Amino acid sequence: MRQVPETVVALFVRAPVPGRVKTRLAVGLGEVGACQLYQAMVADILGTLKATGLPIFLFHDDKESGALPQVWRDAAAQVRPQWGEDIGERMAAAFADCFAQEIEQVILVGSDIPDLGPRIIGAAREALATHDAALAPAVDGGYGLIALKRQQYRQELFTDIPWSTNQVLPATLQRFAACRLNVALLPVLRDIDTLADLLAYRHHPCPTASATNQAIAQLLPQTGAGREHEPHR
Template sequence: MSGDALLVMVKAPLPGRVKTRLAAAVGDAAALCAYQAMVANVLAAVDASGLPATIVYTPETAREAVVALCGPARQWQPQAPGDLGARMADALSRALADGAQRAVLIGSDLPLVTPSLLRQAAHILARRQAVLGPAADGGYWLIGFRRDGFLPDVFADMPWSTPAVAALTLTRLAAAGRTTGLLPALPDCDTPADLARLAGPPWRERLEATPFGRFLAQGSAAMFDQNPGYR
């Protein structure tokens, strides 16, 4: 759709810097492989969506590693300083200031995201001022705004990584009079339990032909099937 911007928040693929809660159980190397596979799934969905995308990466000094992860033929933008909320607000604000009529932001650790979900977010913003994709843990996997509905306050003083995030965000949007559309909820992949859940039905079948599905197939015996502690 004309006037859309899709922003993908990416961390450089550095051991010990990505998926730290997962790494505490499966080790830095396995967590890094999981993250790389998640990014590959996300970028496949992004590319198939037809929406113009920008990789918003951190740290700024690790651009070379991010380019190696995502491929060179992309638009790049370093993340702003500050907490997660400040970085998200800045990325959306810059996209809208640069001329986008609608801006959607996602993370890079969403193995189940699809092109149709991303296009659905853009279509919602054609008739609503905001869009939110709730996550199974109470957070959200996508947020987006139309230019006339952008509300940076939804990112301020937010208790990130808690089950209250999505509900509080919706409350703030409603209090500010924003019309908001919702996308289907998606499961997270932050913990060993999340990873084990994705390795079982029905998700494993949906992921089978994807990079993350191949990661699950290669790692399942060692990390899930033979170790009930990961469940």
């Protein structure tokens, strides 16, 4: 009889195909460079998740046979496709998939967050002992981690949210309140979507994100590289 884990980490990834992944970063790094950086970020996050000892469920958008690296597949307890039109539908489907397997707690994370460390995953797990859910806000107004219990899952937490705007977090918190679910807020994370994000991260890099930091050093080797693209403040 298969043993069902109590808690898993659902990691959302995109197949690392130049021109399809991190397109906004490609403006400054080129399509190949943006893809290389993305692969480095995934490598660091997989290392972080392995260190927690929790099973990794890899949810991917691989539409091309063989585009998903084997090393990613090997790191995962399960490899599952993403389903849905927008990110909300895809996250809701991933939670529903895990909870249908009678897993009690799911911590869902993105794959472009070098700041994501074992402590954040541990904090999310601890928060679920006293809360219905946990969220790690993102600098851009969204969130980079969401953790839920099986009994508290509601599909409406992911519907009619203004995705890709700075209103994602407040709208989601309003939805939690409407569902009468209490949520713990974890430390703020920075995801890397644009060159401005990348430059901000480079000024305050995560010391444990070695693959990401090495890739950035190779892609932006000069201290002043990219500053002409940095927005005025």
